[in-house]
Amino acid sequence: MQGFFRNPFGSLARDAGWLGLARPALARCSSATGAPLRGATLGIALLASSLALLTLPACNECDSSIDPVKCTDLCTQSPPHEDCAKCQGDSPARGCPQCLVDEPPASCTEDGGGSGGEGGTVSGNGGTGGNAGTVSGSGGSGGNAGVVTGGEGGTSSGSGGTAGSDVDAGPPPSCDEDTDCTEAARPLCSEGECAPCETNAVCLMHHEPLVRCSNVGACVECRNDDDCGDNATPNCVAGRCEECEIHGDCNSNPAKPQCNSARDCVACTETGNACAEHGTLMCDARADDATETEGQCVECLEHGDCPDEAPQCNAAGACVKCDGTLGDDPCTGRMDGDISIAKCSLRDDVSTFGECVECTGDTLTDPPSDVCGVNPSAYSCNQQIGRCTGRLVGSRARCRSCAADSECNMGGKCVEHIIDPTVLGTFCFYPIADDDECAGPGNLDANPFSVDLVGDSVDLYNSKYCLPPTTCDAYLDAVNVTLCGPTVACGTAGIPDGICTDVGAVSDQCTYACDSPYECPERLPVCDAIGGFCRLE
16 A cells, blocks of 8 residues: 655655655654654665755644644644644734644654663664654754754754654555545545545535535635634634634624633733734733723723823723813823923813813912912913913013913903904903993093903903904004004004004104094094094194
8 A cells, every 4th residue: 555755845745656765654753662663664764864954844834734734743742842832822823723723642742762762763863862753752952853853963963953843644544435534634535545635525524513625635624714604713723713813803802802822712911912902002900900891901000001181091991081080180290391291171172171281270260370380470371281371470461462361460361352354362451341331432541442342361251351443563563652664564464454654743653543533542642534543633
């Protein structure tokens, strides 16, 4: 009966005659007693020096698509060959499908070896650690000797190389019919020998649930994920339907995000890397976790794990905006460079709402009580951005630019000024009672702030405010006797608010248009008529 011999490139040759030599029958694995090769012949020994260059690959390099039998041989040893451990663990590798779960033969154990006995015909003498195994026995002090690789001082190699995984599975079993072929790797009876399958038929009849013939002729449960269907084990891994192959497959149940070595989705562990594959940062492995997220991948375990923009770690392990329920605790100890941002912004009308900021202000007091520094060197807080302004409290006069109510003097508030359609900015203006009037025939003392505006200041102080009939820039140029000319314009650039003209004895001075005298400042009290400008007598 002809046997199979595996060439170095994994292809099968129907007889050893291609070498011009008789083929020895190789044992499936080493025995515990260090028995020599069965049927070893002298001819094969002559090939030792040539075969030394063809050292078989380690188990983790074995390609089951070429030779599933030889891959399984090492991977199913009890205990498994040491290189097979690289194919298992918390993060199963996609590249090691040879680590199948078939039960190994009872006799398939690694050779513990005696003390320096004579090696087999192919592997030569064993080293100091034990006998050189017939097929995959223990080599010298460096490791296991393979079919070609010897132990320390072996025929083909130096000190104790690791046995390759491409160990011959032995001669095919003889058979009379397909039912005699119980190995999934050789399920078909062909010419009296068990051989690889060619169609699904023999697998369907005799190897359920391994009902599909793979591309290397072995009966497998699946060839791809589609064969597994949409069920609890939807991933085809090494010919079997499993719950998962990688951590990313465990995304249907938050409580079980990690794929273990048994291909099951389980709770995450602190040492696993499952959470990285799920796009989150850490595993909640706390045994006393009161948030009910133990074993889950979470964004945070404590406030310090969260960014300044969403500083609060909630009970679900997610980073969210701080909401005041915990006070400023989520922001405690935080810094933005050398600036302390230890307060939680609770104003829902500003862009920094729910974030950690330097200061917050207090709209319930007048002026806002949360200022930066201590009097008399207290600075205002710009609540829009949660930062100190660098301006002293009460340092800005009417019609001067501002960023906070507390910057304005004499009870002024910081109000947005708009002359349609242009937004000019925020300036200090004085609030008045609703029944009071701005400048006009009945209140000339308020000249020239004749335009009333009802609304909120930047710090939400709601009132009626009196604004000038022009821009603050044009108003200030007029009262400050700003000289003008071809190179010096009046007012705000790009807006026709200032006029450069003679206002009396002084030539080329800034003023602005008016419709009545109450729209003019005290220094330029005259307005000729509608369409005129403020000037001296």
